[in-house]
Amino acid sequence: MLIKNIQSPKFVECKVAQVIDLYDRPNSPTPVTIAPGDGIGPEIMEAAIRCLSASGARLAIQTVDIGKKMYEAGFRNGIHPDSWKTLRDTGVLLRAPVIYPEGGSFQTPNVSLRRYLDMFATVTWAKSRSPFVATNQPNMDLIIIQDSIEDLYTSIEHHQSGEVYQSLKLVSQPAMENIIRFAFKFAQANCRKKVTAFSKDTILPITDGLFHEIFDSVAKEYPDIESDHWDVSAGTAKVALAPVQFDVVVTTSMYGNIVSELATAMGTTRAHAASASYGEHFSMFSASHGAAPDIAGKGIANPSGLILAGINMLWHLNLNAAAENLHNAWLKTIEDGIHTADVYRPGISNEQVTTIEFADAVIERLGLTPEHLKPACHCGSKLTVSSAVFKSSPRAEKKLVGIDLFVEETHRDPVALANRILDLTVGFPLQLTAITNRGVLVWPCWCNESLKTDHWCCRFEFADQDKDTVFKTACTLMQILALDGLDIIKSENLYTFDGIPGYSQMDDKWYDDDFCKKPVKLQVVT
Template identity: 35%
Template sequence: MKIAVAKGDGIGPEIMSAVLKIFDANKVPLEYEMVDMGKWVFDKGFSNGMTPEAQQTIERLGILFKGPMETPKGKGVKSVNVTARKTWNTYANKRVFQTLHGVDTVFSKAGIPIDITVVRENIEDTYGGIEHMLTHDVALSRRFITRPGSMQVIRYAFAMARQKNARRITCGHKANIMKITDGLFLECFYEVAKEYPELKADDIIVDDLCMKLVTRPDTFDVVVLTNLQGDIVSDLCAGLVGGLGFAPSANIGDHICIFEAVHGTAPDIAGKNIANPTALLLSGFAMLRHLGLTENAAIIENALLYTLEQGVHTGDFGDKNKPSLNTTEFADAIISNFGKMPQLNAKELLANKPGTPTPLKLEKNTMLESKEIENEKIIGVDMFIESNEQPDVIAKKCQRHAGVKFNLVNISNRGTQVWPTGSVYTNLVNQYNVRFESIDTYPLNQQDVIGLYVSLSGDFKICSLELLNMWGEKKSYSSAAGQ
């Protein structure tokens, strides 16, 4: 099988060479096509951090194995890591965090074993990077959570949990505050949970999750979260097992998958041959198992675990009374331990059942859309306006524009109601949300909203607007604090 390999920036080429050396020594049946990605590709003028030839190769082969990559700062370009995941719809980011003998942490010293799998939604949320300055004082970031996108990652998480014989799957969320976005994600979680009655499915607010992870991490098994929350919790879990140097990452899609080290490029030690290749090697195990090369993965992982148990280490971890090895020496130590079994967490030697990573050739973009069960109707609009006037002054102006189809029902500032009731102790910024609803909730059309927009624009700069929709009798918009 052929896979695409991008060595990465900084320490990337060194740790990738070490991992591929280990694979070759174990006669892993893979061929590698090197592709051009990373900071130096940005510097050549490719705004997505990869050459067109690299993109074509990855789409042809279906598997990308990549080292850490740097995104140039201050040049207005997106992270190549995020771009790659989103371009190829690798919707599930899977990271496995396990106690490694020889990597001392407060939990390993206390005899508390950790085996947590975090599944993070990989495409949506604030990682869309859709931001605007509404006024010179007010910035807006749009957060997209979709039903199809949530169902993709949650179905993957449940299927993976069943496969690994998990005892528990937990949804981390902030639906107590973001009732519509996180509420939709949580709703999808329990919808899928009905299909897996043998799994204990529960949910937890994400701040409570973080507190419990650092006090009793052994009580968690599989955790699934939205993108930003999953990003934060993933790094928290990495800290529980020794840091990002021991954190593998698999980005799973229907057609293309990416396996990578998620730690930084460490330019301060680049070229010194002292970097720790463990995280990339652990990501390589996930790739080998994904490709059906389970025996190769088990032999190499057992050798790694045995090596760690012997106290062998690079300079970033381990017993400082024992001399550390450089990157090449660490790889050689693992190779020399092929066939040896660790005392803890030995992996079963299952025969290879190689599949093919080659994706289907797609002719058009896939449209993800669920069935609309109830009819949609527009019952109002939120107009986001720029003004430094007081709420009652704004209200009098807005009421003049309401006409015969709209009622002015609420004015809020930074999410807090300031009209018709409010407090003079509420600090204001120069951007308000003015909410109009239909008289007697009579359904409106977009032409009605445009007419209000045109009229209102005579008094205010309108920064943006959002329709107030209902499906059946369910309101699909939030209320202001204090409303």
């Protein structure tokens, strides 16, 4: 492991976000920002605002334009620069879906908003409303919490050689502390009994291993909440087959995106899926479905996802009476069989309604509670969102012990590449110890079956070197190889931290000479 003996006291909570409370200031409407979006967005936003206004919550609404028009105006993230001030002034956004441009030269508003306003935690609710809404898992009641700003969601990519592309998975200890601690706090605030971590330590022992280690450390601070860890592959399968095994799942960005999509698909209709992103200074609430331009303007879109997102916003703003009232009215509407076309089922549903008719049906049921579905009620304590920062503490001893040089060579011959480098570095303090091709060892031993591309990682390690000259030696090595015409496309320094390697180990002990000299023949067992 890269980091060992993690102690949570290294972190401190700071700058707890202050949330405006309507009931503390009854004469002051709560300021919020809305973004009507594209496609069906304006229709479902109108329905959601009608419901929110009727719930008893007094909101001072400001509107920003996010999405298609802003992309067409040349703003790469779909957000006009003037909108940022409005967003910061209110600290809360209710967002409808948007239409993204074709091609990959843009950034989604979600990514930009989460990243620049540091909304580090995204929460997705996956809950069935059986038997009134079709579901594959009638008992699904799961919350998925994922990191929003690190992991592969940094979107740092490179085209490195003619054949090979790279996407960096970047994680940090403070950000992992943030998301894991948030998950336990969220569980407490919502009367949840268990938090489960998903990661892939077996494949990624440094990055995912760190996530697992921090999770175990933080879990000790919450003895009233059960905790466990699952391999993300097995855990995802279990979410699909037996979701009652879990209560709250916390994981990193890419895993969380996949698990949340699966859970909502298994537990409910896509139109009922809602998510929220939380940060210390800003929060965003949105429907999890797309803009559905094919049905825009027809008045048939299901506004439930955005209504539920609005309810989550009310809970967050501590407008608990309004949130509870509106949520129960929505549940009663579903229970009474008042459904839009996407949910309507003969024999279960009683009336098929339009977007606005559905909103009006919810409003008519304000003050009522469902008879079969579990009523909504305020439970637990108010959620405070805070960030963790490092205190000053002794740092691990960091030592440079080698360097990985990535080179582009099209000849596909690792022996020729190794011999060329060895000839150039005779007697040099940094010695070539291994060559890999996309992580597969190809020198000093290789399998004939291995696919080889034009992308080679050459590992050099110091035999014995004065720590004051290691950086100069590494730079000299690159200069020697570059002057001979080797195309160096990337370098990674190899460090140990308190003697523990902070880099992936080579598979250099698994082979024997006979295995590597010829292809392996399959033996048929009779």
